[in-house]
Amino acid sequence: MLIKKGVPASLGIAIGKAHIVKEENILIEQKDVPPEKIKAEVKRFKEALDKTKLDLDAIRGKILNVLGKQHAKLIDAHHLILQDPLITKEVPKLIVSKGMNAEFALSEILDKAEEQFEKIDDEFFHERKHDIFDVGKKIISNLVNSKKTSLKDLKDPVIIVAHNLYPSDTLHIRESNKVLGFCMDLGSKSSHTAIFAQSMGIPAVVGLSDISRQIQSGDTLVVDGEQGMVIISPTTEIIEKYKVRKEELQKQEHFFHRLKGLPATTRDGHKISLMCNLDSAEDAPELPAVKSEGVGLYRTEFLYMNRDSVPTEEEQLTAYSSVVKAAPGIPLTIRTADIGGDRATQLGIKGLKDERNPFMGFRGIRLFIKYPELLKTQLRAIYKANTEGNIKVMIPMLSSADELLTVKRIAADVKTELAEEGFSVGKDPEFGVMVEIPAAAIILDSLLGEIDFVSIGTNDLVQYTLAVDRINQYVSELYEPFHPAVLRLINLVVQTAHKKGKPVSVCGEMASDPYAIPLLIGLGVDILSVPAKMYLRSKHSVRSMSFEKFTGIAQRALSMATSDEIRRLVEEEVK
Amino acid sequence: MTKRTIKIINELGIHARPAGMIANTASRFACDIRLVKDGMEVNAKSIMGIMTLAAGKGSAIEITAKGSDEGEAVAALADLFEKKFDED
Numbered sequence: 001m002l003i004k005k006g007v008p009a010s011l012g013i014a015i016g017k018a019h020i021v022k023e024e025n026i027l028i029e030q031k032d033v034p035p036e037k038i039k040a041e042v043k044r045f046k047e048a049l050d051k052t053k054l055d056l057d058a059i060r061g062k063i064l065n066v067l068g069k070q071h072a073k074l075i076d077a078h079h080l081i082l083q084d085p086l087i088t089k090e091v092p093k094l095i096v097s098k099g100m101n102a103e104f105a106l107s108e109i110l111d112k113a114e115e116q117f118e119k120i121d122d123e124f125f126h127e128r129k130h131d132i133f134d135v136g137k138k139i140i141s142n143l144v145n146s147k148k149t150s151l152k153d154l155k156d157p158v159i160i161v162a163h164n165l166y167p168s169d170t171l172h173i174r175e176s177n178k179v180l181g182f183c184m185d186l187g188s189k190s191s192h193t194a195i196f197a198q199s200m201g202i203p204a205v206v207g208l209s210d211i212s213r214q215i216q217s218g219d220t221l222v223v224d225g226e227q228g229m230v231i232i233s234p235t236t237e238i239i240e241k242y243k244v245r246k247e248e249l250q251k252q253e254h255f256f257h258r259l260k261g262l263p264a265t266t267r268d269g270h271k272i273s274l275m276c277n278l279d280s281a282e283d284a285p286e287l288p289a290v291k292s293e294g295v296g297l298y299r300t301e302f303l304y305m306n307r308d309s310v311p312t313e314e315e316q317l318t319a320y321s322s323v324v325k326a327a328p329g330i331p332l333t334i335r336t337a338d339i340g341g342d343r344a345t346q347l348g349i350k351g352l353k354d355e356r357n358p359f360m361g362f363r364g365i366r367l368f369i370k371y372p373e374l375l376k377t378q379l380r381a382i383y384k385a386n387t388e389g390n391i392k393v394m395i396p397m398l399s400s401a402d403e404l405l406t407v408k409r410i411a412a413d414v415k416t417e418l419a420e421e422g423f424s425v426g427k428d429p430e431f432g433v434m435v436e437i438p439a440a441a442i443i444l445d446s447l448l449g450e451i452d453f454v455s456i457g458t459n460d461l462v463q464y465t466l467a468v469d470r471i472n473q474y475v476s477e478l479y480e481p482f483h484p485a486v487l488r489l490i491n492l493v494v495q496t497a498h499k500k501g502k503p504v505s506v507c508g509e510m511a512s513d514p515y516a517i518p519l520l521i522g523l524g525v526d527i528l529s530v531p532a533k534m535y536l537r538s539k540h541s542v543r544s545m546s547f548e549k550f551t552g553i554a555q556r557a558l559s560m561a562t563s564d565e566i567r568r569l570v571e572e573e574v575k
Numbered sequence: 576m577t578k579r580t581i582k583i584i585n586e587l588g589i590h591a592r593p594a595g596m597i598a599n600t601a602s603r604f605a606c607d608i609r610l611v612k613d614g615m616e617v618n619a620k621s622i623m624g625i626m627t628l629a630a631g632k633g634s635a636i637e638i639t640a641k642g643s644d645e646g647e648a649v650a651a652l653a654d655l656f657e658k659k660f661d662e663d
Contacts, residue, residue: 077595080622083602087623116627132623 001233004208007187007230007476009194012203013246014181015239018219020156021151021165031101038099040091041474045102053082054354055138061356074149081135086113091565103143110136154178159221163212170196174282181205181223183230187214190474198512199279201486201533205230207476219566256536261291264539266521270547273527274539275331277507281319284326286532294331296455296529297394297507298323300378304339310347310374317379324385331390333455333505334530335434336378338364338396344371359469364397369406379414381547382429389427394455399437401446407431408450436460441489448500455529456493458508462486480509482563482570487523491558494524505529512539519539519557522550541574549573577645580637585659588631589620593660598622600651606642608652619652 033041060075081087084103086109094105113132151160151173159181160173170193173179182197187206197204203225215221215232222231222242231238264274275296276287280303287295303311303319311319323332341352355361368375382391395407408431417424420517430452435441438461444454458481463470465485468478480486490506497504505527510516512530517538520528530538553573557566583589589597601608601619608619612634617624619638630636636656640648 077591077622080595080598084598084621085618085622113623113627120627120629132626192579 001231001235001238002214004211004214004230004232006183006205006211006228006230007189008225009187009189009191009206009555010182010185010197010202010204010225012181012225012249013242014159014203014223014225015242015246016159016221018161018183018215018217018221019161020215020217021160028105029101033099033101035094035099038096041095041102042369044143045091045095045106048102048139049082049088050140051346052135052138053079053343054513055142056082056135057354058342061354070207078135081132087139103140106136106139106143138333151176159183159223161212161215161221165193174200180230180254181207181221181225183211183221183223185209186471186473188470188479191471195509195531198509199277199283199531199533207244207473208429209473227364236320256540259536259539259543262539263482265543266545266547266549268546270521272521272525272542273505274535274542275333275505275527275529276532276535277529278323278532281322281326283532284323287323287327287330290532290535292327292532292535293329294333295323295327296333296505296527297457298332298334300334300337301339301343304337304347305341308346308348310349310377313377313381313384315380317384320381320385320391321387324388324450328388329390331392333392333394333432334367334382335394336368336375337394339367341367352376359463365395365403365407369403372410374416375407375410377543379411380418383414383425384423385416385441386426386429389429391431392430394432394434396434396457397436397460398433398447399439401443401450404447434460435489435493436464438465438489441493444493444496445499448497448502453503453505454493454497455505455507455527456490456525458486458490458506458510461508465489480563481508481513481516482519482566484558484560484563484566487519487554487557487566490520490525491523491554498524503527512538514538514541515567515574518545518550518574519554519566519570521545521547522552524551524552531540543550545574576639576641577649578637578639579649579653580635581653581656582635583630583632583656585656585662585663586632588634589625589628591626593655593662594622594625595656596660597625597652600655601648604640604642604644604648605650606640606645606648608640608645608648609639610623611637 056075056078090109091105094100094108095102110133137570154176157178157180160179161183164184164186166175179202181202182193182204184193184206185208187193191206194206203223205223205225205228208230211230220233222238223232240560263271265271273293275294276292278284278295278298303316312362320334340358341361342358344367345352382393385391398404415425432451432453432455433440433447434455434457435444436457462479462481466478466483467482468475470476470479494504503526506525507529511528512534515530521542528538553569557569560566598620609616610619610625610628612628612630615628617626617628638649638652
């Protein structure tokens with residue numbers, strides 16, 4: 001038995017067998033390509049080369065930062081391998097002459113090169129073959145995405161153990177419906193996998209440093225999402241203990257279910273709005289299931305995932321309308337897609353270079369303003385879906401009044417366009433901004449004239465205020481939502497917005513943290529938006545607190561110097 | 576056709592980085608360029624090919640080029656070898 005400590009990312013307990021997600025195990029099948037599809041196959045290969053080139057650029061940036069210029073030169077050699085005529089010319093030749101699939105043709109060429117390397121006696125040169133196979137592997141994985149299919153096709157319930165999971169992987173996990181829990185080497189409480197696990201109600205522990213290399217598929221694990229622990233090969237006693245605890249948690253869950261339909265009102269009668277976050281239209285049935293008052297954040301990024309073209313107006317309209325239909329009459333806050341440059345490249349938008357620091361880079365509304373057609377398409381779909389007039393539009397990653405005015409201008413254009421096309425545009429959707437970049441909090445008074453509401457995205461606000469990359473294991477400890485700077489910014493936002501009578505919501509992970517909830521409400525936040533799986537639990541937190549008491553506690557917290565003091569104060573009061 | 580035989584004088588021989596420099600330089604020219612060592616011939620524009628030569632210090636390499644810019648190409652490549660691929 002071995003116990004590993006990590007970061008608790010999603011509540012609950014999972015007991016089961018490990019399934020290690022390896023990135024390199026790729027089975028290459030030989031398939032015949034019919035003559036009429038040869039051209040497309042060559043094209044697919046060329047695209048994989050382009051994609052690999054972007055991947056290498058991204059890795060180069062990281063290596064340059066961490067290890068220095070000399071090491072980054074190795075990546076330059078990798079780039080040359082990508083441009084090697086053996087790969088750029090001989091592989092397409094094989095595809096054309098033999099009607100081979102791209103993966104197989106590439107592996108044939110690589111095998112031949114390997115044979116040549118095997119003949120070399122000199123150890124030093126011999127070892128160089130790894131450089132080549134590194135690149136070869138990258139190209140092949142860009143061709144087949146095999147690990148994703150393996151996740152989709154899981155047969156038995158398992159606990160997924162991975163070094164890191166990508167947003168596209170989680171989509172397949174959702175489809176497989178066979179995942180009991182998650183363990184990940186990387187990640188923090190607010191990384192993508194954590195958010196995903198919370199929304200699926202799957203226990204997760206992340207930030208376990210090297211667990212994916214310590215265990216093997218089939219090992220028995222206990223994932224303790226409360227304590228942030230993973231127990232490898234537990235004893236029978238431990239398993240029994242956890243089974244009992246799991247039952248207790250289920251009972252608690254049962255208790256929370258009795259809160260369904262009751263208002264989110266504090267003990268002393270202060271009413272707030274409690275809403276759900278929504279990741280995809282497919283999750284919309286969860287809204288009536290918990291009787292949610294609304295959707296405070298509909299993340300539309302999923303519409304843009306696992307595909308190579310931008311979702312059309314029709315597709316988007318179908319998605320938004322299906323949510324309206326699944327949960328009629330409640331407010332639906334749609335955030336325009338917060339996609340980054342890497343995603344845009346995969347969607348076929350040309351001319352984007354990989355970025356050294358995508359979190360500080362080309363994403364959210366920045367990208368949509370640069371490519372206004374993307375924004376227009378999304379807004380057209382939103383206007384058309386807004387038949388009940390309950391839809392609100394939320395702008396992510398906003399940092400200036402100029403950006404807001406640009407978006408409003410584009411929205412006005414869209415409205416005119418639709419009217420000219422004979423579509424009767426009903427009520428204008430309300431517009432709001434996400435406060436994620438501290439700049440938006442600081443200039444909020446200058447934005448309020450143009451907007452109807454404000455939503456604080458705490459995950460990014462914490463990250464940008466504290467300059468902490470939440471998935472960087474070296475600094476993830478510094479990621480602290482209870483940092484005084486964060487609380488004071490939230491306070492500034494609430495005070496500024498309330499002066500103009502505009503409501504403030506919080507839709508980050510803080511909104512469902514039982515310790516943060518009373519503090520946020522004490523600061524005056526009007527709306528909390530939480531994962532559907534946390535909805536009733538969060539309602540319990542709201543209904544257990546006293547607004548008057550926490551108004552005072554929040555004021556005291558605002559004058560404190562350290563997050564430790566603030567945490568102690570809150571933990572003392574939340575029982 | 577332009578030919579030239581050159582001896583490898585840098586300490587590490589043609590490992591990944593020099594091989595990269597050779598392929599990079601060769602790719603700038605239109606002509607067909609081959610490197611031959613002990614009867615083994617590879618395309619000078621192919622980094623993988625060059626590395627399989629396993630050319631250590633002291634070995635001799637023959638550069639042959641055929642095409643409109645063959646003279647310049649051979650000169651540029653020979654220059655790389657002579658400058659020890661900028662190794663210290």
